Amino acid sequence: MLCSKCPRKCDIDRENTLGFCKSPERFRLARAALHFWEEPCISGKNGSGTVFFSGCNLRCAYCQNYEISHENKGREVSDDELISIFENLVSQGAHNINLVNPTHYAARLSNVLKKWSSPVPIVYNTSGYDCAETLKMLEGVIDIYLTDFKYSRADKAAKYSKAGDYPDVVKTALAEMRRQIPHDTFDGEIMQKGVIVRHLILPQNTNSSLEVIDYLAENYPDTYLSLMAQYTPRGDLAQFPELQRKITQREYDKVVNYALSKGIYNIFLQELTSADKNFIPAFDFTGIM
Numbered sequence: 001m002l003c004s005k006c007p008r009k010c011d012i013d014r015e016n017t018l019g020f021c022k023s024p025e026r027f028r029l030a031r032a033a034l035h036f037w038e039e040p041c042i043s044g045k046n047g048s049g050t051v052f053f054s055g056c057n058l059r060c061a062y063c064q065n066y067e068i069s070h071e072n073k074g075r076e077v078s079d080d081e082l083i084s085i086f087e088n089l090v091s092q093g094a095h096n097i098n099l100v101n102p103t104h105y106a107a108r109l110s111n112v113l114k115k116w117s118s119p120v121p122i123v124y125n126t127s128g129y130d131c132a133e134t135l136k137m138l139e140g141v142i143d144i145y146l147t148d149f150k151y152s153r154a155d156k157a158a159k160y161s162k163a164g165d166y167p168d169v170v171k172t173a174l175a176e177m178r179r180q181i182p183h184d185t186f187d188g189e190i191m192q193k194g195v196i197v198r199h200l201i202l203p204q205n206t207n208s209s210l211e212v213i214d215y216l217a218e219n220y221p222d223t224y225l226s227l228m229a230q231y232t233p234r235g236d237l238a239q240f241p242e243l244q245r246k247i248t249q250r251e252y253d254k255v256v257n258y259a260l261s262k263g264i265y266n267i268f269l270q271e272l273t274s275a276d277k278n279f280i281p282a283f284d285f286t287g288i289m
Contacts, residue, residue, distance in 0.1 A: 005107045005134045006057045007169050021104040023055030028074040030054050030067075032085045032287030034092055037279055039226055039268045041191040042096065042123065042146065049094030049120070051085060052283065053101050058127050059162040060150075062202070062243050066235050068283050069101065075288055079108070083116045085288060090120055095190050096144065098123040106134050113141035121192050128170035129163060135176045145177040145195045152211035160202075160240070171215070178220060196268075198226040201255050204242040209255045217262035226268040227256055232275045246275045 003019060004011045010019030018024065034047030042048050052065070054074030067073045077085070086097050097118055102109055103126055113122060121143035128148045151157040151166050158164035177195050184194030197216060201209050216225060229252045237243045249272055259267060 005131060006103055007129055007131055007163070007165060008057050021055040021057045022072045023053075023104050024076065025108070026076045026078065027082050027105055027108065028054040028072065028076050029082075029085070029288045030074040030283040030285065031281055032089060033281070034089070034094055035098065035281070037274075038098065038146075039196060039224075041186065041189055042098065042144070042196075044095045044190045046093040046095050048096055048098040048123070049086070049089030049092070050098040050100050050125075050281075051082075051089075052281070053099070053105055055104055056101055056127070057104050058129055058166075060127075061160050061237060061240055062231070062234060064230075064232060064234055064280050065101075065283070073283055075285055077288060079112050079115075081288075082112060086116065086118065088287065090118075094120060096121040096123050098125050098146075100125045102126060103130050103134075106130070107137060110137040110141060113138075128173055129161075129166055130169070130173040132172050132176040135173060135180070139180050142180070143193045144191055145181065146198065147174060147177060147195070148198045148200070149174065149212050149216070150200065152208055152215060156205065156208055160243075174220070178223065184224065194224065195220075196224040196226055198228055200228040200231055201247050201252060202231055202243060203245050203247050203251065206251050206254050210258050213255070213259050213262055213264065217259075217264055221263055222266060224266045224268065225259060225264055227252075227259065227270070228274075229270040229272050230274040230276075230279065232277055232280070234277070246272070 008020040012019045014025040031052040035050040036047045038048045054068045054072045056069035123144040124142045125146045154164045157166035185192045
């Protein structure tokens with residue numbers, strides 16, 4: 001089957017060749033383990049059952065998970081093996097199954113999740129670079145959309161992630177996510193259904209962050225917003241001198257205060273101490289060997 005399920009529209013047979021995401025047809029994973037550093041309503045006390053997929057349909061120059069997103073480090077697993085991984089995480093007490101960077105496997109995941117009835121919520125943890133028509137395939141099997149909203153400006157998206165159409169794509173994707181799950185529901189402090197929008201604040205890019213907030217305040221004022229301070233310089237950033245440092249407290253406060261001034265109060269915040277490479281998971285095949 002020719003793959004054209006993400007905005008790249010490579011239209012290639014992933015059984016025989018690799019497209020932009022550098023991923024085969026079969027699932028390729030780098031880690032599956034309880035994770036305690038997501039938003040509080042996702043991680044809770046027991047942890048989120050995170051499953052990290054290798055490959056990516058973006059090329060973010062600053063990617064924190066470079067070795068799996070760019071270099072495609074991982075191990076191939078079958079559909080049945082993936083279900084076993086899910087079940088193992090549930091047996092460990094995971095509050096949810098958290099699919100990290102699943103976009104290039106969305107169609108296959110749709111089939112797996114329709115076959116396996118999860119006893120815990122399924123989280124679709126995505127960059128936001130998703131086709132709405134592909135997201136429609138996931139309706140009814142995804143409980144929580146945890147999506148990035150990286151850029152408001154096409155030039156920034158092209159410069160940093162090689163995706164100049166990102167702002168238009170993410171807006172359409174977010175509308176589909178919110179259509180599928182119009183209301184947020186909780187069991188105590190743990191989200192059961194809903195949408196959370198993440199925005200990673202980049203150094204010297206706060207005005208772009210304010211534009212993202214303007215869009216969300218106008219269109220989704222009650223949707224939960226996670227303003228992330230965890231940016232940590234990684235990889236070769238020689239072409240991007242502005243990204244060669246962490247953000248400052250002043251930059252973070254500017255964005256947070258602006259969000260509050262726009263009437264957005266459902267906000268998750270981070271300490272600047274979260275900008276530490278020690279918080280980046282070890283992609284050592286934990287949970288998939």
